[in-house]
Amino acid sequence: MPLVLRRAVALVVTLLVVSFLTFGLTSLLPGDPAVQILGAEAATEENVAAVREELRLDDPLLARYVHWLGDAVTGDLGRSYRTNQPVAEAIAERLPVTLEIGLLALAIALAVAVPLGTFSAFRAGGLADRVITSTTFGVLAVPSFMMAILLILVFAETLRWLPATGWTRLTDDPVENLRGALLPALSLAMGELAVYTRLLRSDMITTLQQDSITMARAKGLPTWRILFRHALRPSSFSLMTVVGVQIGTIVGGAVIVETLFAVPGVGRLLVDSISQRDLMMVQGVALVIAASVVVVNFAVDLLYSLLDPRIRHGRAATAR
């Protein structure tokens, strides 16, 4: 398939550019990785020189990049300067955690936003719509860290239903895992669902004014069928675009929420690695994030054509 092929080439090119830029930018950072590894006290000139030599930090940038790339192609992303853990292993540990929380947040957000947005549009201007609108604006104004603290206060400290912090692996105990994921996911979902509700509502209002909807009403179809079968699909383009972008950013992790809930996600790993000048880890994580953003965008493009026949048949139409 030429489309898939073109996308694959674009993916490879994007990854090369991203990895080279990450490499270049991180080496521009002031603060010597060797000093971070040794600690201030052991950072004598000889020690620093020895560590820099071992890590090839004195080689020219391009030589280092080519060396790293050579290993990366074979799946070897190197070992962390800071922890000596293989980078690929660290990412494999963290990614499921971040993905679980991100996807759970997305699921919660959509599950609430779709009915809420639809209903709000259906009753546009009514009391329910006004309540929903002002509530979502209110929620939008609360940053995720604030939401996190509020949720902990209510669900962990007061009600004691959910743990305030901590993470259990899905494979160890699925129930505990879910309990631990719920509050972080909720704090992320709140902001998202507010946006989604607003988006869907405005698109839906436009759709509901179209002739096809009037026609469906005239045919006497039940309201739920009109809303969810006929109006939802054409109203969900903006939503789909935003959700697509959102999924792409999930992989990067949510640093603040991960830190607050002490969850071992990608975001914390990335930020710690940057501040400790763990260039190998930064490099590996950036690569994975870039790859997923590209792949997700591709998937969203495909989804558009599934949702809208006009896009699917667009090329054929022009050809004719």
Next chain:
Amino acid sequence: MGLRRTRRPRLAARMLWALVAAGLVAAGCGGGGDDDADAAEPTGARTEKSEQGDPVYGGSITVGLEAETNSWLPGEANFANAGITVALAIYDPLMRRDADGVVRPYLAESMEPNEDLTEWTLKLRPGVTFHDGTPLDAQALKTIFDDYLKAPGSNLAADLEDVEEMVIVDDLTVTYRLSRPNSAFPDSLTLAAGYPFSPTAAAAAGEDAGAHPVGTGPFMFESWERDSQLVVKRNPNYWQEGLPYLDEIVFRPIPDEDTRVSSLTSGDIDVLQTLRQATVAKVRELDGVDTYEQLGNNTGVNIFNTTAPPLDDVRVRKALALAIERDDVIEVLGGTGLVPPSSQPFGQDDPYFSEAVDEAWQDGDPETARELLEEYVNDPNRSDGKAPGEPVSFRYDCPPDPTLNELSQLYQAFWEAIGAEVELRQVEQATHVSEAIAGDYQAKCFRMGVDRDPYPNLKGAFTEGSSTNFTRFTHPDIDAALEQLAASTDVEERKQLVEDIMLTVNEHYPITYSGSTLAAVAVQEHVKNLDGWTFPDGTPGTGVPGATVMWGHVWTTE
């Protein structure tokens, strides 16, 4: 009550200069105003605990730590306080410091120097094995020393710089041969360089040794998920009869102070460790929670680069020091009523704390400060090369953190009030440290002081060529006193020498001080005996220095 020292080494296991980690701020007392007998509560460490009762065996506890540690292998690991407390479950330190500042054997059976303190002979206890069954003998110590601690890239190599070689005397005895006399050498073995780990296990794990620690400690390593949890289980073959009491400990790094406190409130964790004054104040108020606090040697400071104009002139440095009001600084840092102002890298409870140094240190005198600064400003030969009459200007660096921003602005206000021009700059932690090491700065906020023998730390801070001599300040009197300090085992004489050194340092103002740091361990009431540990010979221990705990002695009644 053994309220002693804090251990706060941020990067290497033993640094005099610990870093200003985000918000790890010192704190101090309100002092001055509220001296009313009924209202004033003394600043400093408090321990409030429930009835302890008799030891109980069994049970599991969860400990919330302020940070994760990069590795558990000495030489590779950067043990900060949160790391040391975990290490003390898995490893036993060969030596430990007692309440009088004397370093005593813990895992070691004895430690004796030769006449001129250039050879230290360490005897091990018979029958101690690592968790994997490998015996702890002289050969094991030598392999650890040669292959790990002194290996290239080891972060302990500088700590052990003076040790030329380790010689096996007999099956259980080794001698450390030093290149020069050092009475403080045993102190090096109280931290990572003195945590023996199984050389067979480390060799088998190779590059991954840092993730699979095998020690001789009261608990055996079970599993580790980075940034999530580390689990240790009871060591059934522990060499100390009757210990440990607990079956299991789960250590969980929870970096956010507020959610760590929430986790204690909600019962997710049983023990909380903190070095932040605001958190100490919070946990004191919690019901059903016991608190164990210690005032450590760590103190907030400003460092001045004594080779960078205009700070190379002592008049300028003294003026800046006199312009400061420590109580106001402590207030900004949230420590009012908790900790006293400091004047040296030794907390009030440390054996090396000096009243004379404390009395000699002055602040809050803007008039004299202004006069001194004017003298420099009008000096035709002023070091910054500016025309007489032009104001002094310099840059002050501090890492980005809301509290530290306030701190910087306060210092700026103090100094501008006496006529200096101060440019504030936020600089990220890694850069901050690199610049300090390279001497590429004028003035910076920092932290200083660690709970160990003063010698290695003062030597690091005030001798030529040391990577931690950030201020570039040296003095012949200090060099001479340091030499005597290394050659003396007499505690009173050593205290006098340390006092002389600090008086000389403070006369030249390479640093200014704010307040001491309070470290605390807060526990649910069912967790007992956090501070009740003893040396194997029965000598009382030193409680929870720097919020680190000897877990083998802790029990739970739940």
